[in-house]
Amino acid sequence: MGFLPFFSLETWILLITFCCIFVMYGHWTYGVFEKLGIPGPKPKMYFGTVGRMNPVFYIEDSLLAQKYGKVWGMYELRKPVLAVMDPDVLKIVLIKECLTHFTNRRNLRLNGDLSDAVSIAEDDQWRKIRSVLSPYFSSGRMKEMFNIMKHHSHKLTVKLQSSLANNDVINVKEFFGPYSMDIMISIGFGGDMDFINNPSCPLLTLVSAIINIYLFSVSGCFPVVLPLLELLGVSFFSRTTTGHFKKIVEKFRAERKGSSHQVWNITIIIFLMLNRDSSITVNGPRGEKQNQGLSDSEIVSQLTMFAMAGYETSAITLTFLAYNLARNPEITKRLQEEIDTTFPSKGPVQYEALMQMEYLDAVIKESLRLSPPIPRLERQAKETVKINDLTIPKDMIVMIPVYALHRDPELWPEPEEFKPERFSKENKDSINPYTYLPFGMGPRNCLGMRFALLLVKLALVEVLQKFSFSVCKETMIPLKMDASGILGPLHPIKLKLEPRSTDSEHVDK
Ligand code: HEM
Numbered sequence: 001m002g003f004l005p006f007f008s009l010e011t012w013i014l015l016i017t018f019c020c021i022f023v024m025y026g027h028w029t030y031g032v033f034e035k036l037g038i039p040g041p042k043p044k045m046y047f048g049t050v051g052r053m054n055p056v057f058y059i060e061d062s063l064l065a066q067k068y069g070k071v072w073g074m075y076e077l078r079k080p081v082l083a084v085m086d087p088d089v090l091k092i093v094l095i096k097e098c099l100t101h102f103t104n105r106r107n108l109r110l111n112g113d114l115s116d117a118v119s120i121a122e123d124d125q126w127r128k129i130r131s132v133l134s135p136y137f138s139s140g141r142m143k144e145m146f147n148i149m150k151h152h153s154h155k156l157t158v159k160l161q162s163s164l165a166n167n168d169v170i171n172v173k174e175f176f177g178p179y180s181m182d183i184m185i186s187i188g189f190g191g192d193m194d195f196i197n198n199p200s201c202p203l204l205t206l207v208s209a210i211i212n213i214y215l216f217s218v219s220g221c222f223p224v225v226l227p228l229l230e231l232l233g234v235s236f237f238s239r240t241t242t243g244h245f246k247k248i249v250e251k252f253r254a255e256r257k258g259s260s261h262q263v264w265n266i267t268i269i270i271f272l273m274l275n276r277d278s279s280i281t282v283n284g285p286r287g288e289k290q291n292q293g294l295s296d297s298e299i300v301s302q303l304t305m306f307a308m309a310g311y312e313t314s315a316i317t318l319t320f321l322a323y324n325l326a327r328n329p330e331i332t333k334r335l336q337e338e339i340d341t342t343f344p345s346k347g348p349v350q351y352e353a354l355m356q357m358e359y360l361d362a363v364i365k366e367s368l369r370l371s372p373p374i375p376r377l378e379r380q381a382k383e384t385v386k387i388n389d390l391t392i393p394k395d396m397i398v399m400i401p402v403y404a405l406h407r408d409p410e411l412w413p414e415p416e417e418f419k420p421e422r423f424s425k426e427n428k429d430s431i432n433p434y435t436y437l438p439f440g441m442g443p444r445n446c447l448g449m450r451f452a453l454l455l456v457k458l459a460l461v462e463v464l465q466k467f468s469f470s471v472c473k474e475t476m477i478p479l480k481m482d483a484s485g486i487l488g489p490l491h492p493i494k495l496k497l498e499p500r501s502t503d504s505e506h507v508d509k
Contacts, residue, residue, distance in 0.1 A: 032080045033073025036391055040064075040073035040083075048075030055483045058375035061401035065408065071390060081397045085405050087434035089387050093379055093398055094434070094442040102379035103444070106397050109226050112235025113242040116298050117305035118447060126444075132294055133302060133447060142450050145187050146351045149455055152182045153349075153462045155196050160467060164499060169474050171492040174199060176318035176459065177311070183455050184307045189248050203244060245304040249296060306448065313373040314452050316488050318459055320371040321364065324418045326469035326495045327477070331420060335363055336468070336500070339461050346465045354457055362423035364456060368438035370418060375403035375487045377440050402437045403487065411435050465500070472496040 007015070026045035033040050041049040041064065054060040061083065064072055070086040084090060093102045104122045111120050118129045135141070156179045163170055178195035181204055185193045195204055294302065325332045338359045343349055354360075377400040384394045392398060407415040411432075412422065421427060439446035446452070471477065474494040482490045 026078070029078045029080055030075060032393070033082075036073070036393070038071060038073040038082065038390075039068045043075040046077060048077045048079070050076060051483075056481045057483065058401070058403035058487060059481065061376070061404040062407050065401065065404040079397065081399045082392060083399050083401055084390075085401060085408070086390075087432050089390060090400060090434040090441075092387050094377075094400075094440070094444075097385065098379070098442045098444060101382050101385050102398065103382070104380050105378045105444075106380050108236060109230055110234055110236045112233070112237050112239065113246075113297070114235075114237050114301050114304060117301040119305055119309060129294065129298065129302065130443075130447070137447055137449075137451055139450060142454050143351055145451070146454065146458075148186050149183055149458050150349070151192075152179055152186065152196070153458045155179075155182070155194075156459060157462050157466055159196050160463065160497060161499075164497060168497050169472055169494055170497050171494055172322045172469075173315055173319045173492060176322075177315040178204065179459060180314040180318070180455065181307070181311045183314075184310050187451075188303045188306050191248070242300070242304055245307070246300045249300045249303065309446075310448050310452060312486055312488075314455050316371070316373045316486065317364075317368060317452070317456050319489075319493055321367045321456070321460060322469045322495055323475075323479070323493050324367050324370065325363070325464075326471045326475065328418050329468075329470065331363065331418065332464070332468055335359055336464050339464055343461070343465065349458060349461050349465075354454075354461060357457070357461075358425060359420065360457060360461065362420035362428075364453065364460070365423040365436075365438075366418060366420040369406045369412070369422070369436060370416075371487055372402045372406055372438040373486050373488075374438075374440075376401055377437060379444075400437065405435050405437065408435070468498045468500060469495045470498060 023045065027043075030043045030048075041052050043049050044052075050057070051060065053063040064074065064083065065085060070084070071089070072083050074081050074083060084093065103126065105119070107120075107122065111117075114120055116125065116129070118126065118133055121129055156175060160170070160175060163175075175196070178199050181195045182193060185191055185195075185203075193201060193203065195201055325335070338357055340346075342353050342357055379398045379400075381392045381394055381396045381398060385392045406412070409415050422431070434441065439449040439452075472495065475496075476489070476491055476493070479493070480490040482488045
């Protein structure tokens, strides 16, 4: 106790008060679920329940589901989050009450330049932007975009072919990542960045690193500092990346002023957006008048968001598809048989025929079941809502653990096995739609779903026309998963690439 005299009484009082406030603040939000009678793990001061059973959050969801059932409460640092896997409740949250009580996701506030991006915007602003954007992703538009995609899928197969000369073991994402980004940029902005041949291009790295993960943790523990950070202009999203996209839009805006409209390709989204006149008003979904077009800042946000939302998710989908096919040669063989029958003699891939391929569709669906790139969905309750016996308080985050749903042994026998026949014509009708959610569900589902599926199907068919994937000593089995960000492997997935016979091969540009 010899150190006691060093501090004055006032200092001691201040120190003890600070400690009390620190401890109380760290526990403040805990206890919500106990009051509601909802089970869940016990939180620890400031850390909540994060990483208690597994450091990878979506694997932890599966473990928590096994322990607590279809509904449980948890704390992401200090934030109470209600996990729901009950399909009846999900139907109400995602569809029936989506436009009334569950329109928005969690608002992280530090959204900076992207606060008006469709995935972040809320209520009426979201409705307006979504209704402007939806037509760009219709099936009619997909047909128009198909030829641009084919240009890039051709380059992908050429690149894979050339890689065989150096090494037959490839890091799969190094090919599918640039392919996916090339398509996002071509269709979003109209330029061919040729990432597939320039994988070290800074934009590719910038988009991957756009989110500041550390800020998430700080704001999660001390949400009280959020208004101050917001005032200081701090954002989760890198200003360098958003600035890059801003420059591209400005360039197109300037070019538009100096040229005639006819020269523009109708499939390029930026041209479609810039062509809309933001001063013309139309009737909104509830009969109100709204602007037909988007402002420049809104356009930049949407295009940046497309690149962010589309690049990594599509690349990771293709990467896991290659991994699952490599581990299941008999499924690869069956798929290649379907491909060869649909496009004989490795002939050009046609849009309509591609869309009709049943086994291809089942293989992709099964791979997205095992590895949904977005392993959780979220909605925030605007009001206190009672659904059956469950009370969801106002402002509560409802989290839908997609990964856990997709691996629930009660829903999917042998859930760890890769079995495309689960999605065959005969079996798919028995699947409850609220238990399979790789693209979300309802009015707020994935805007780019058709686009993503087309991009993935095209690449897979063209690659499997010419090559097969197999596992090799560099392939990690089972995979270790990355604990941060969207679903993905901790270490690159490496596979052996083998050429198929090249007889009567077509070159299709
Ligand atoms: C295989 C690839 C993809 C997967 C698995 C995927 C999955 C998802 C999921 C799960 C959501 C949340 C849905 C919900 O909350 O109900 C979402 C939202 C969204 N996705 Fe995708 N996505 C993919 C590709 C794309 C692409 C290529 C684009 C754009 C070109 C895109 C644009 C969006 C947008 C804008 C939203 C937010 C929609 C809104 O809030 O209204 N996604 N995506």
